[in-house]
Amino acid sequence: GENVEQHPSTLSVQEGDSAVIKCTYSDSASNYFPWYKQELGKRPQLIIDIRSNVGEKKDQRIAVTLNKTAKHFSLHITETQPEDSAVYFCAASNPRYSTLTFGKGTMLLVSP
Amino acid sequence: DAGVIQSPRHEVTEMGQEVTLRCKPISGHNSLFWYRQTMMRGLELLIYFNNNVPIDDSGMPEDRFSAKMPNASFSTLKIQPSEPRDSAVYFCASGETRTGELFFGEGSRLTVL
Numbered sequence: 001g002e003n004v005e006q007h008p009s010t011l012s013v014q015e016g017d018s019a020v021i022k023c024t025y026s027d028s029a030s031n032y033f034p035w036y037k038q039e040l041g042k043r044p045q046l047i048i049d050i051r052s053n054v055g056e057k058k059d060q061r062i063a064v065t066l067n068k069t070a071k072h073f074s075l076h077i078t079e080t081q082p083e084d085s086a087v088y089f090c091a092a093s094n095p096r097y098s099t100l101t102f103g104k105g106t107m108l109l110v111s112p
Numbered sequence: 113d114a115g116v117i118q119s120p121r122h123e124v125t126e127m128g129q130e131v132t133l134r135c136k137p138i139s140g141h142n143s144l145f146w147y148r149q150t151m152m153r154g155l156e157l158l159i160y161f162n163n164n165v166p167i168d169d170s171g172m173p174e175d176r177f178s179a180k181m182p183n184a185s186f187s188t189l190k191i192q193p194s195e196p197r198d199s200a201v202y203f204c205a206s207g208e209t210r211t212g213e214l215f216f217g218e219g220s221r222l223t224v225l
Contacts, residue, residue, distance in 0.1 A: 032212040034212075034213065034214075036216075042218075043203065043216040043217060043218050043219055044155070044203070044216050045216070046213060046214070046215075049212075049213065089154075089155065093212045098143060098160070098162065098167075098209045098212065099145070099157055099160050099168060100145075100157070100212070100214055101157070102154060102155040103154075104154040105154055105155075
């Protein structure tokens with residue numbers, strides 16, 4: 001089955017800095033790659049996603065890039081703010097099974 | 113739509129007791145997932161239903177766990193008998209197979225003493 005690796009497990013940045021979280025996946029058939037943000041005690045919520053026919057997608061301060069050849073994708077957050085502090089999960093979906101396999105998560109801490 | 117609705121939000125029980133978690137997916141979604149979240153293991157897929165039919169239950173830890181989806185608007189996850197190592201947050205999520213997007217419920221935090 002699919003295996004998703006996520007790095008780093010924790011990331012501390014100063015407010016205004018950029019943050020980058022990286023993920024790799026194992027199944028070349030996977031074609032959908034969402035990112036979820038989970039605040040403490042809350043549910044994971046979708047913040048951005050990318051499909052395999054696109055190399056990059058941007059939404060305000062958040063961007064995601066995908067390299068299908070290398071089987072890795074990344075989340076970029078620019079001009080970080082304290083409210084960006086949360087756990088971020090990447091995931092990959094295989095169309096054969098329609099299930100999401102999640103990475104272990106990255107705890108992002110943005111200090112004022 | 114109110115989103116995915118889960119109950120109870122919190123459950124504290126003693127080892128050996130039966131636990132039933134409930135989920136109401138978003139209307140119109142044809143897929144439903146049960147995930148378990150712990151610090152050690154992260155988000156683990158337990159079981160996946162498509163059009164009310166269980167498709168993949170390979171993540172169900174053992175026979176003590178069972179899940180049902182009798183209709184498109186209701187699913188249950190049952191643990192019998194419960195053990196302390198079952199303590200976790202259990203999330204239900206629903207989505208459309210066509211898009212792949214998942215929407216999570218608020219979760220049920222289970223503590224087994």
